[in-house]
Amino acid sequence: MPIQVKICDIPDDVARAAASKIAALIRQKPDAVLGLATGSTPVRTYAELVQMNREGLSFSRLTTFNLDEYWGLDGGHPQSYRYFMNHTFFDGTDIQLWNTHVPNGMAVDADLECRAFETGIRACGGVDLWLLGIGRNGHIAFNEPGCAPDSRTRLVDLTESTIAANSRFFERVEDVPKQALTAGIATICDARRILLLATGKDKARAIARAVQGVPHPSCPASFLQTHSDCTFILDREAASVVSD
């Protein structure tokens, strides 16, 4: 199934389009299960959703699962993805924090934590919509180039390029964790719908490969072509290498 591509003029339009799709799902299914992402791209989408929540759209019955977490970071660490989600989204809404699930980067046993994460998704009936970003090298969550399409939640090593890209959020590049827990490609593709957001020219090559390249481990996002309901919402810059 080809990936559906929606091109917006500017990043704010991407956020508005994404938030309105998520809001439509919540109106139709107030107890929806959402898959969520971190990174700078979805920040504006979360701001839109916080505003909708203030204006009356209740999130109190939602359940959420986040894609990934740095291995070795506690949820109270300002660069952890749990901290990011609480501060960027959850704390500004009526979402029940105990219904939000971010892999625990301090778990004693990574394998057990990953299995519990997968079981949790199944126990909630599966993810209705998974919101994704994309890395410059085509990674989704922390599924780096070389990953398998049947991969599940696991502990992975981060590539040098991802460590370098994410070092902008840390004081020093040495502070960026070298490993992470991440949902796998198969975990993500089990979701009933997938919505990937990308903005800026840094993402243009990865987007073109994901949408128009042959599905291949060298660009993990290209595996999304195997999903039957996957939409990319892009700004003009991120869409600039996609050909008609």
Ligand code: GLP
């Ligand atoms: C990290 C996250 C990904 C995210 C990517 C891009 O590596 N694990 O889920 O898609 O960053 O982030 P940004 O949106 O800041 O470009």
